[in-house]
Amino acid sequence: MPVSPAMAEDLAREVRELYESAETALLERLAAALEAGIDSPRWAELKLAAVGNLRSAVEIISAALQQDADGATARALIAAYNRGRQAAVAEMGGLDIGRELVARDVLPNAPVVDRLAASLAEDTRPLYVRITRAIIDTYRRVIARASGTVLLGAMTRRQAAQQALNEFANKGITGFVDAAGRSWNLASYAEMAVRSVTARAAVEGHTDALTELGLALVIVSDAPLECPLCRPWEGEILTINGQSGPHTVRVDHAVQPTRLLARRRTVAVHVAGSLTEARAAGLFHPSCRHSLAAYLPGVTTRPPHHATPGTTYADTQRQRQIERHIRAWKRRQAVALDEVTRRRAGAYVRKWQAAQRAHVAAHPDLRRKPAREQIDRAI
Incomplete structure:
Protein backbone atom coordinates (compact mmCIF):
# COMPACT_ATOMS: atom_id res chain seq x y z
CA MET A 1 0.00 0.00 0.00
CA GLY A 214 17.07 -4.21 -0.26
CA LEU A 215 14.72 -2.02 -2.33
CA ALA A 216 16.25 1.31 -3.36
CA LEU A 217 13.64 2.85 -5.68
CA VAL A 218 10.21 4.38 -5.13
CA ILE A 219 7.68 5.99 -7.45
CA VAL A 220 5.52 9.08 -6.88
CA SER A 221 1.80 8.93 -7.62
CA ASP A 222 -0.09 11.21 -10.00
CA ALA A 223 -2.52 13.04 -7.72
CA PRO A 224 -5.48 15.21 -8.67
CA LEU A 225 -5.34 18.97 -8.09
CA GLU A 226 -1.58 18.96 -7.64
CA CYS A 227 0.27 22.15 -6.73
CA PRO A 228 3.14 23.61 -8.81
CA LEU A 229 5.74 22.35 -6.30
CA CYS A 230 4.71 18.71 -6.71
CA ARG A 231 3.88 18.64 -10.40
CA PRO A 232 7.49 18.04 -11.62
CA TRP A 233 7.73 14.86 -9.51
CA GLU A 234 4.45 13.22 -10.53
CA GLY A 235 4.93 9.68 -11.81
CA GLU A 236 8.71 9.93 -11.38
CA ILE A 237 11.04 7.31 -9.93
CA LEU A 238 13.27 8.34 -7.03
CA THR A 239 16.14 6.73 -5.13
CA ILE A 240 15.60 6.32 -1.39
CA ASN A 241 19.18 7.07 -0.38
CA GLY A 242 20.97 7.34 -3.67
CA GLN A 243 22.30 9.87 -6.17
CA SER A 244 20.53 13.18 -6.73
CA GLY A 245 19.65 14.57 -10.13
CA PRO A 246 18.31 12.80 -13.22
CA HIS A 247 20.27 9.69 -14.13
CA THR A 248 19.80 6.15 -15.46
CA VAL A 249 20.61 3.00 -13.53
CA ARG A 250 20.63 -0.64 -14.58
CA VAL A 251 19.09 -2.90 -11.97
CA ASP A 252 17.83 -6.46 -11.67
CA HIS A 253 14.38 -7.15 -13.02
CA ALA A 254 11.99 -7.73 -10.10
CA VAL A 255 10.92 -11.07 -11.58
CA GLN A 256 13.87 -13.33 -12.37
CA PRO A 257 13.76 -16.44 -14.60
CA THR A 258 13.77 -19.95 -13.13
CA ARG A 259 16.98 -21.78 -12.30
CA LEU A 260 16.90 -23.52 -15.65
CA LEU A 261 17.69 -20.16 -17.23
CA ALA A 262 20.96 -19.03 -15.68
CA ARG A 263 21.07 -15.55 -17.16
CA ARG A 264 19.70 -12.80 -14.91
CA ARG A 265 17.40 -10.18 -16.37
CA THR A 266 18.18 -6.49 -15.89
CA VAL A 267 16.38 -3.32 -16.90
CA ALA A 268 17.43 0.29 -17.40
CA VAL A 269 15.52 2.69 -15.15
CA HIS A 270 15.44 6.46 -15.54
CA VAL A 271 15.58 8.08 -12.09
CA ALA A 272 14.46 11.70 -11.62
CA GLY A 273 16.53 12.21 -8.47
CA SER A 274 16.59 11.31 -4.80
CA LEU A 275 13.70 11.36 -2.34
CA THR A 276 15.61 13.87 -0.21
CA GLU A 277 16.02 16.14 -3.23
CA ALA A 278 12.31 15.92 -4.14
CA ARG A 279 11.22 16.71 -0.60
CA ALA A 280 13.57 19.68 -0.42
CA ALA A 281 11.92 20.98 -3.61
CA GLY A 282 8.45 20.79 -2.01
CA LEU A 283 7.15 17.25 -2.53
CA PHE A 284 5.10 16.01 0.47
CA HIS A 285 4.50 19.49 1.84
CA PRO A 286 1.64 19.81 4.37
CA SER A 287 -1.67 18.91 2.68
CA CYS A 288 0.18 17.23 -0.21
CA ARG A 289 -2.05 14.72 -2.02
CA HIS A 290 0.73 12.53 -3.42
CA SER A 291 1.76 9.09 -2.27
CA LEU A 292 4.91 7.01 -2.55
CA ALA A 293 5.13 3.32 -3.46
CA ALA A 294 7.88 0.78 -3.94
CA TYR A 295 9.17 0.64 -7.52
CA LEU A 296 9.74 -2.91 -8.79
CA PRO A 297 11.94 -2.74 -11.91
CA GLY A 298 10.27 -4.23 -14.95
CA VAL A 299 6.96 -4.67 -13.12
CA THR A 300 5.78 -1.29 -11.83
CA THR A 301 4.20 0.98 -14.44
CA ARG A 302 3.70 4.74 -14.39
CA PRO A 303 0.49 5.80 -12.62
CA PRO A 304 -2.39 7.07 -14.77
CA HIS A 305 -2.96 10.81 -14.92
CA HIS A 306 -5.88 12.04 -12.78
CA ALA A 307 -7.81 14.66 -14.70
CA THR A 308 -10.08 16.97 -12.69
CA PRO A 309 -12.18 18.91 -15.19
CA GLY A 310 -13.85 21.95 -13.69
CA THR A 311 -11.65 22.06 -10.59
CA THR A 312 -8.20 23.60 -10.23
CA TYR A 313 -5.54 23.98 -7.56
CA ALA A 314 -6.74 27.57 -7.16
CA ASP A 315 -10.16 26.21 -6.19
CA THR A 316 -8.58 24.24 -3.33
CA GLN A 317 -6.85 27.41 -2.15
CA ARG A 318 -10.18 29.27 -2.25
CA GLN A 319 -11.60 26.59 0.03
CA ARG A 320 -8.72 27.15 2.49
CA GLN A 321 -9.37 30.90 2.32
CA ILE A 322 -13.05 30.44 3.21
CA GLU A 323 -12.04 28.22 6.13
CA ARG A 324 -9.81 31.04 7.41
CA HIS A 325 -12.71 33.50 7.20
CA ILE A 326 -14.94 31.16 9.20
CA ARG A 327 -12.33 30.71 11.91
CA ALA A 328 -11.63 34.46 12.03
CA TRP A 329 -15.29 35.31 12.67
CA LYS A 330 -15.51 32.60 15.31
CA ARG A 331 -12.56 34.26 17.04
CA ARG A 332 -14.46 37.55 16.78
CA GLN A 333 -17.31 35.85 18.65
CA ALA A 334 -14.87 34.78 21.36
CA VAL A 335 -13.74 38.38 22.05
CA ALA A 336 -17.17 40.03 21.79
CA LEU A 337 -17.78 42.41 24.70
CA ASP A 338 -21.58 42.48 24.28
CA GLU A 339 -24.38 40.36 22.88
CA VAL A 340 -24.98 42.57 19.82
CA THR A 341 -21.37 42.19 18.70
CA ARG A 342 -21.51 38.46 19.41
CA ARG A 343 -24.64 38.01 17.27
CA ARG A 344 -23.15 40.05 14.43
CA ALA A 345 -20.03 37.85 14.40
CA GLY A 346 -22.26 34.77 14.39
CA ALA A 347 -24.11 36.10 11.34
CA TYR A 348 -20.81 36.39 9.47
CA VAL A 349 -19.86 32.86 10.52
CA ARG A 350 -23.07 31.61 8.92
CA LYS A 351 -22.47 33.74 5.84
CA TRP A 352 -19.04 32.19 5.23
CA GLN A 353 -20.32 28.71 6.01
CA ALA A 354 -22.93 29.22 3.29
CA ALA A 355 -20.17 30.35 0.92
CA GLN A 356 -18.27 27.16 1.74
CA ARG A 357 -21.27 24.97 1.00
CA ALA A 358 -21.78 26.71 -2.33
CA HIS A 359 -18.10 26.44 -3.26
CA VAL A 360 -17.92 22.72 -2.48
CA ALA A 361 -21.20 22.07 -4.30
CA ALA A 362 -19.82 23.78 -7.40
CA HIS A 363 -16.67 21.62 -7.35
CA PRO A 364 -17.48 17.89 -6.89
CA ASP A 365 -13.77 17.03 -6.52
CA LEU A 366 -13.57 19.05 -3.29
CA ARG A 367 -14.59 17.68 0.10
CA ARG A 368 -15.60 19.85 3.01
CA LYS A 369 -13.53 19.38 6.18
CA PRO A 370 -15.60 20.68 9.12
CA ALA A 371 -12.71 20.24 11.56
CA ARG A 372 -10.78 22.92 9.68
CA GLU A 373 -13.59 25.40 10.30
CA GLN A 374 -13.65 24.93 14.07
CA ILE A 375 -12.01 26.72 16.97
CA ASP A 376 -12.08 24.44 19.99
CA ARG A 377 -13.30 25.87 23.29
CA ALA A 378 -12.38 22.98 25.59
CA ILE A 379 -9.70 24.73 27.70
Whole structure:
Protein backbone atom coordinates (compact mmCIF):
# COMPACT_ATOMS: atom_id res chain seq x y z
CA MET A 1 0.00 0.00 0.00
CA PRO A 2 1.50 3.40 -0.96
CA VAL A 3 2.33 5.89 1.77
CA SER A 4 1.31 9.56 1.73
CA PRO A 5 1.11 12.56 4.10
CA ALA A 6 -2.66 12.02 4.21
CA MET A 7 -1.97 8.75 6.04
CA ALA A 8 -0.87 10.74 9.11
CA GLU A 9 -3.19 13.73 8.68
CA ASP A 10 -5.62 12.63 11.39
CA LEU A 11 -2.73 12.27 13.85
CA ALA A 12 -2.03 16.00 13.67
CA ARG A 13 -5.65 16.81 14.47
CA GLU A 14 -5.28 16.30 18.22
CA VAL A 15 -2.29 18.64 18.37
CA ARG A 16 -3.99 21.24 16.18
CA GLU A 17 -7.09 21.17 18.37
CA LEU A 18 -4.93 21.74 21.46
CA TYR A 19 -3.48 24.92 19.94
CA GLU A 20 -6.84 26.14 18.68
CA SER A 21 -8.39 25.51 22.09
CA ALA A 22 -5.57 27.38 23.80
CA GLU A 23 -5.85 30.31 21.39
CA THR A 24 -9.60 30.57 21.97
CA ALA A 25 -9.11 30.39 25.74
CA LEU A 26 -6.49 33.14 25.53
CA LEU A 27 -8.75 35.39 23.47
CA GLU A 28 -11.63 34.88 25.90
CA ARG A 29 -9.33 35.53 28.88
CA LEU A 30 -8.08 38.72 27.24
CA ALA A 31 -11.59 39.96 26.51
CA ALA A 32 -12.79 39.17 30.05
CA ALA A 33 -9.80 40.98 31.58
CA LEU A 34 -10.51 44.09 29.51
CA GLU A 35 -14.29 44.04 29.99
CA ALA A 36 -14.15 43.93 33.78
CA GLY A 37 -14.90 47.42 35.12
CA ILE A 38 -14.82 48.96 31.63
CA ASP A 39 -17.30 51.71 32.64
CA SER A 40 -15.22 52.82 35.63
CA PRO A 41 -13.39 56.16 35.28
CA ARG A 42 -10.29 54.43 36.71
CA TRP A 43 -10.50 51.59 34.16
CA ALA A 44 -7.12 52.21 32.47
CA GLU A 45 -5.34 52.55 35.82
CA LEU A 46 -6.91 49.36 37.16
CA LYS A 47 -6.18 47.40 33.99
CA LEU A 48 -2.50 48.34 33.96
CA ALA A 49 -2.20 47.43 37.63
CA ALA A 50 -3.69 43.99 36.87
CA VAL A 51 -1.32 43.11 34.02
CA GLY A 52 0.56 40.70 36.30
CA ASN A 53 -2.60 38.69 36.91
CA LEU A 54 -3.22 38.36 33.19
CA ARG A 55 0.40 37.35 32.58
CA SER A 56 0.13 34.58 35.19
CA ALA A 57 -3.10 33.27 33.63
CA VAL A 58 -1.56 33.28 30.15
CA GLU A 59 1.57 31.47 31.34
CA ILE A 60 -0.55 28.77 33.00
CA ILE A 61 -2.43 28.15 29.72
CA SER A 62 0.83 28.22 27.74
CA ALA A 63 2.56 25.73 30.06
CA ALA A 64 -0.43 23.36 29.92
CA LEU A 65 -0.46 23.65 26.13
CA GLN A 66 3.24 22.81 25.86
CA GLN A 67 2.93 19.75 28.09
CA ASP A 68 -0.15 18.41 26.32
CA ALA A 69 1.24 19.16 22.85
CA ASP A 70 4.55 17.40 23.57
CA GLY A 71 2.74 14.25 24.66
CA ALA A 72 0.32 14.30 21.74
CA THR A 73 3.15 14.89 19.27
CA ALA A 74 5.18 11.96 20.60
CA ARG A 75 2.18 9.65 20.21
CA ALA A 76 1.47 10.98 16.71
CA LEU A 77 5.06 10.43 15.54
CA ILE A 78 5.18 6.83 16.75
CA ALA A 79 1.81 6.08 15.16
CA ALA A 80 2.81 7.77 11.88
CA TYR A 81 6.10 5.87 11.64
CA ASN A 82 4.35 2.57 12.30
CA ARG A 83 1.66 3.33 9.73
CA GLY A 84 4.34 3.95 7.13
CA ARG A 85 6.07 0.71 7.98
CA GLN A 86 2.80 -1.21 7.96
CA ALA A 87 2.08 0.26 4.53
CA ALA A 88 5.29 -1.35 3.28
CA VAL A 89 4.24 -4.65 4.88
CA ALA A 90 0.90 -4.48 3.08
CA GLU A 91 2.57 -3.45 -0.16
CA MET A 92 5.20 -6.21 -0.21
CA GLY A 93 3.53 -8.90 1.89
CA GLY A 94 2.04 -10.66 -1.10
CA LEU A 95 5.45 -11.19 -2.68
CA ASP A 96 8.26 -13.51 -1.65
CA ILE A 97 10.38 -10.46 -0.93
CA GLY A 98 7.97 -9.34 1.76
CA ARG A 99 7.63 -12.54 3.79
CA GLU A 100 10.46 -11.73 6.16
CA LEU A 101 9.16 -8.22 6.73
CA VAL A 102 5.64 -9.45 7.43
CA ALA A 103 6.99 -11.78 10.12
CA ARG A 104 8.83 -9.01 11.97
CA ASP A 105 7.41 -6.99 14.83
CA VAL A 106 6.41 -3.52 13.72
CA LEU A 107 8.36 -1.30 16.10
CA PRO A 108 9.17 2.39 15.72
CA ASN A 109 12.71 3.34 14.81
CA ALA A 110 13.54 5.23 18.03
CA PRO A 111 16.37 7.38 16.60
CA VAL A 112 14.16 8.53 13.72
CA VAL A 113 11.19 9.33 15.96
CA ASP A 114 13.42 11.09 18.51
CA ARG A 115 15.10 13.14 15.79
CA LEU A 116 11.78 14.24 14.33
CA ALA A 117 10.40 15.07 17.79
CA ALA A 118 13.50 17.15 18.56
CA SER A 119 13.15 18.96 15.22
CA LEU A 120 9.51 19.81 15.94
CA ALA A 121 10.36 20.96 19.47
CA GLU A 122 12.97 23.32 18.04
CA ASP A 123 10.48 24.70 15.52
CA THR A 124 7.71 25.25 18.05
CA ARG A 125 9.74 26.47 21.05
CA PRO A 126 9.37 30.15 20.03
CA LEU A 127 5.58 29.74 20.07
CA TYR A 128 5.33 29.68 23.83
CA VAL A 129 7.42 32.82 24.31
CA ARG A 130 5.43 34.59 21.62
CA ILE A 131 2.07 33.65 23.16
CA THR A 132 2.61 35.60 26.38
CA ARG A 133 4.19 38.55 24.60
CA ALA A 134 1.36 38.79 22.05
CA ILE A 135 -1.42 38.71 24.64
CA ILE A 136 0.23 41.22 27.00
CA ASP A 137 1.20 43.56 24.14
CA THR A 138 -2.36 43.47 22.82
CA TYR A 139 -3.76 44.08 26.32
CA ARG A 140 -1.63 47.21 26.73
CA ARG A 141 -2.41 48.37 23.18
CA VAL A 142 -6.17 48.06 23.71
CA ILE A 143 -5.96 50.04 26.95
CA ALA A 144 -3.94 52.79 25.29
CA ARG A 145 -6.21 53.00 22.26
CA ALA A 146 -9.44 52.94 24.25
CA SER A 147 -8.23 55.59 26.67
CA GLY A 148 -6.91 57.87 23.93
CA THR A 149 -10.01 57.55 21.76
CA VAL A 150 -12.33 58.36 24.65
CA LEU A 151 -10.35 61.49 25.48
CA LEU A 152 -10.80 62.65 21.88
CA GLY A 153 -14.53 61.89 22.06
CA ALA A 154 -14.50 59.73 18.94
CA MET A 155 -16.25 56.68 20.48
CA THR A 156 -16.99 55.03 23.77
CA ARG A 157 -14.32 53.05 25.61
CA ARG A 158 -16.23 49.83 24.98
CA GLN A 159 -16.43 50.53 21.25
CA ALA A 160 -12.74 51.36 21.04
CA ALA A 161 -11.76 48.25 23.00
CA GLN A 162 -14.01 46.08 20.84
CA GLN A 163 -12.53 47.47 17.64
CA ALA A 164 -8.99 46.70 18.80
CA LEU A 165 -9.98 43.22 19.97
CA ASN A 166 -11.65 42.52 16.62
CA GLU A 167 -8.48 43.46 14.77
CA PHE A 168 -6.49 41.07 16.96
CA ALA A 169 -9.02 38.25 16.64
CA ASN A 170 -9.07 38.58 12.83
CA LYS A 171 -5.42 37.56 12.69
CA GLY A 172 -5.09 35.50 15.84
CA ILE A 173 -1.75 35.28 17.65
CA THR A 174 0.69 35.96 14.82
CA GLY A 175 4.39 36.51 14.29
CA PHE A 176 5.52 32.99 13.39
CA VAL A 177 7.60 32.88 10.22
CA ASP A 178 8.62 29.68 8.43
CA ALA A 179 11.80 28.97 6.49
CA ALA A 180 10.21 30.37 3.32
CA GLY A 181 9.47 33.70 5.03
CA ARG A 182 5.69 33.16 5.22
CA SER A 183 3.87 34.50 8.29
CA TRP A 184 1.46 32.27 10.23
CA ASN A 185 -0.83 32.56 13.23
CA LEU A 186 -0.44 30.29 16.25
CA ALA A 187 -2.81 27.44 15.41
CA SER A 188 -1.97 27.40 11.69
CA TYR A 189 1.78 27.35 12.33
CA ALA A 190 1.48 24.53 14.87
CA GLU A 191 -0.74 22.54 12.51
CA MET A 192 1.66 23.04 9.61
CA ALA A 193 4.64 21.95 11.71
CA VAL A 194 2.95 18.87 13.14
CA ARG A 195 1.43 17.72 9.84
CA SER A 196 4.81 18.12 8.17
CA VAL A 197 6.70 16.09 10.77
CA THR A 198 4.10 13.30 11.08
CA ALA A 199 3.98 12.98 7.29
CA ARG A 200 7.75 12.67 7.29
CA ALA A 201 7.58 9.99 9.99
CA ALA A 202 5.14 7.97 7.88
CA VAL A 203 7.34 8.25 4.78
CA GLU A 204 10.46 7.31 6.73
CA GLY A 205 8.73 4.31 8.30
CA HIS A 206 7.83 3.17 4.78
CA THR A 207 11.26 3.73 3.23
CA ASP A 208 13.09 2.21 6.22
CA ALA A 209 11.09 -0.98 5.75
CA LEU A 210 11.76 -1.04 2.00
CA THR A 211 15.47 -0.48 2.60
CA GLU A 212 15.54 -3.49 4.94
CA LEU A 213 14.32 -5.55 1.99
CA GLY A 214 17.07 -4.21 -0.26
CA LEU A 215 14.72 -2.02 -2.33
CA ALA A 216 16.25 1.31 -3.36
CA LEU A 217 13.64 2.85 -5.68
CA VAL A 218 10.21 4.38 -5.13
CA ILE A 219 7.68 5.99 -7.45
CA VAL A 220 5.52 9.08 -6.88
CA SER A 221 1.80 8.93 -7.62
CA ASP A 222 -0.09 11.21 -10.00
CA ALA A 223 -2.52 13.04 -7.72
CA PRO A 224 -5.48 15.21 -8.67
CA LEU A 225 -5.34 18.97 -8.09
CA GLU A 226 -1.58 18.96 -7.64
CA CYS A 227 0.27 22.15 -6.73
CA PRO A 228 3.14 23.61 -8.81
CA LEU A 229 5.74 22.35 -6.30
CA CYS A 230 4.71 18.71 -6.71
CA ARG A 231 3.88 18.64 -10.40
CA PRO A 232 7.49 18.04 -11.62
CA TRP A 233 7.73 14.86 -9.51
CA GLU A 234 4.45 13.22 -10.53
CA GLY A 235 4.93 9.68 -11.81
CA GLU A 236 8.71 9.93 -11.38
CA ILE A 237 11.04 7.31 -9.93
CA LEU A 238 13.27 8.34 -7.03
CA THR A 239 16.14 6.73 -5.13
CA ILE A 240 15.60 6.32 -1.39
CA ASN A 241 19.18 7.07 -0.38
CA GLY A 242 20.97 7.34 -3.67
CA GLN A 243 22.30 9.87 -6.17
CA SER A 244 20.53 13.18 -6.73
CA GLY A 245 19.65 14.57 -10.13
CA PRO A 246 18.31 12.80 -13.22
CA HIS A 247 20.27 9.69 -14.13
CA THR A 248 19.80 6.15 -15.46
CA VAL A 249 20.61 3.00 -13.53
CA ARG A 250 20.63 -0.64 -14.58
CA VAL A 251 19.09 -2.90 -11.97
CA ASP A 252 17.83 -6.46 -11.67
CA HIS A 253 14.38 -7.15 -13.02
CA ALA A 254 11.99 -7.73 -10.10
CA VAL A 255 10.92 -11.07 -11.58
CA GLN A 256 13.87 -13.33 -12.37
CA PRO A 257 13.76 -16.44 -14.60
CA THR A 258 13.77 -19.95 -13.13
CA ARG A 259 16.98 -21.78 -12.30
CA LEU A 260 16.90 -23.52 -15.65
CA LEU A 261 17.69 -20.16 -17.23
CA ALA A 262 20.96 -19.03 -15.68
CA ARG A 263 21.07 -15.55 -17.16
CA ARG A 264 19.70 -12.80 -14.91
CA ARG A 265 17.40 -10.18 -16.37
CA THR A 266 18.18 -6.49 -15.89
CA VAL A 267 16.38 -3.32 -16.90
CA ALA A 268 17.43 0.29 -17.40
CA VAL A 269 15.52 2.69 -15.15
CA HIS A 270 15.44 6.46 -15.54
CA VAL A 271 15.58 8.08 -12.09
CA ALA A 272 14.46 11.70 -11.62
CA GLY A 273 16.53 12.21 -8.47
CA SER A 274 16.59 11.31 -4.80
CA LEU A 275 13.70 11.36 -2.34
CA THR A 276 15.61 13.87 -0.21
CA GLU A 277 16.02 16.14 -3.23
CA ALA A 278 12.31 15.92 -4.14
CA ARG A 279 11.22 16.71 -0.60
CA ALA A 280 13.57 19.68 -0.42
CA ALA A 281 11.92 20.98 -3.61
CA GLY A 282 8.45 20.79 -2.01
CA LEU A 283 7.15 17.25 -2.53
CA PHE A 284 5.10 16.01 0.47
CA HIS A 285 4.50 19.49 1.84
CA PRO A 286 1.64 19.81 4.37
CA SER A 287 -1.67 18.91 2.68
CA CYS A 288 0.18 17.23 -0.21
CA ARG A 289 -2.05 14.72 -2.02
CA HIS A 290 0.73 12.53 -3.42
CA SER A 291 1.76 9.09 -2.27
CA LEU A 292 4.91 7.01 -2.55
CA ALA A 293 5.13 3.32 -3.46
CA ALA A 294 7.88 0.78 -3.94
CA TYR A 295 9.17 0.64 -7.52
CA LEU A 296 9.74 -2.91 -8.79
CA PRO A 297 11.94 -2.74 -11.91
CA GLY A 298 10.27 -4.23 -14.95
CA VAL A 299 6.96 -4.67 -13.12
CA THR A 300 5.78 -1.29 -11.83
CA THR A 301 4.20 0.98 -14.44
CA ARG A 302 3.70 4.74 -14.39
CA PRO A 303 0.49 5.80 -12.62
CA PRO A 304 -2.39 7.07 -14.77
CA HIS A 305 -2.96 10.81 -14.92
CA HIS A 306 -5.88 12.04 -12.78
CA ALA A 307 -7.81 14.66 -14.70
CA THR A 308 -10.08 16.97 -12.69
CA PRO A 309 -12.18 18.91 -15.19
CA GLY A 310 -13.85 21.95 -13.69
CA THR A 311 -11.65 22.06 -10.59
CA THR A 312 -8.20 23.60 -10.23
CA TYR A 313 -5.54 23.98 -7.56
CA ALA A 314 -6.74 27.57 -7.16
CA ASP A 315 -10.16 26.21 -6.19
CA THR A 316 -8.58 24.24 -3.33
CA GLN A 317 -6.85 27.41 -2.15
CA ARG A 318 -10.18 29.27 -2.25
CA GLN A 319 -11.60 26.59 0.03
CA ARG A 320 -8.72 27.15 2.49
CA GLN A 321 -9.37 30.90 2.32
CA ILE A 322 -13.05 30.44 3.21
CA GLU A 323 -12.04 28.22 6.13
CA ARG A 324 -9.81 31.04 7.41
CA HIS A 325 -12.71 33.50 7.20
CA ILE A 326 -14.94 31.16 9.20
CA ARG A 327 -12.33 30.71 11.91
CA ALA A 328 -11.63 34.46 12.03
CA TRP A 329 -15.29 35.31 12.67
CA LYS A 330 -15.51 32.60 15.31
CA ARG A 331 -12.56 34.26 17.04
CA ARG A 332 -14.46 37.55 16.78
CA GLN A 333 -17.31 35.85 18.65
CA ALA A 334 -14.87 34.78 21.36
CA VAL A 335 -13.74 38.38 22.05
CA ALA A 336 -17.17 40.03 21.79
CA LEU A 337 -17.78 42.41 24.70
CA ASP A 338 -21.58 42.48 24.28
CA GLU A 339 -24.38 40.36 22.88
CA VAL A 340 -24.98 42.57 19.82
CA THR A 341 -21.37 42.19 18.70
CA ARG A 342 -21.51 38.46 19.41
CA ARG A 343 -24.64 38.01 17.27
CA ARG A 344 -23.15 40.05 14.43
CA ALA A 345 -20.03 37.85 14.40
CA GLY A 346 -22.26 34.77 14.39
CA ALA A 347 -24.11 36.10 11.34
CA TYR A 348 -20.81 36.39 9.47
CA VAL A 349 -19.86 32.86 10.52
CA ARG A 350 -23.07 31.61 8.92
CA LYS A 351 -22.47 33.74 5.84
CA TRP A 352 -19.04 32.19 5.23
CA GLN A 353 -20.32 28.71 6.01
CA ALA A 354 -22.93 29.22 3.29
CA ALA A 355 -20.17 30.35 0.92
CA GLN A 356 -18.27 27.16 1.74
CA ARG A 357 -21.27 24.97 1.00
CA ALA A 358 -21.78 26.71 -2.33
CA HIS A 359 -18.10 26.44 -3.26
CA VAL A 360 -17.92 22.72 -2.48
CA ALA A 361 -21.20 22.07 -4.30
CA ALA A 362 -19.82 23.78 -7.40
CA HIS A 363 -16.67 21.62 -7.35
CA PRO A 364 -17.48 17.89 -6.89
CA ASP A 365 -13.77 17.03 -6.52
CA LEU A 366 -13.57 19.05 -3.29
CA ARG A 367 -14.59 17.68 0.10
CA ARG A 368 -15.60 19.85 3.01
CA LYS A 369 -13.53 19.38 6.18
CA PRO A 370 -15.60 20.68 9.12
CA ALA A 371 -12.71 20.24 11.56
CA ARG A 372 -10.78 22.92 9.68
CA GLU A 373 -13.59 25.40 10.30
CA GLN A 374 -13.65 24.93 14.07
CA ILE A 375 -12.01 26.72 16.97
CA ASP A 376 -12.08 24.44 19.99
CA ARG A 377 -13.30 25.87 23.29
CA ALA A 378 -12.38 22.98 25.59
CA ILE A 379 -9.70 24.73 27.70
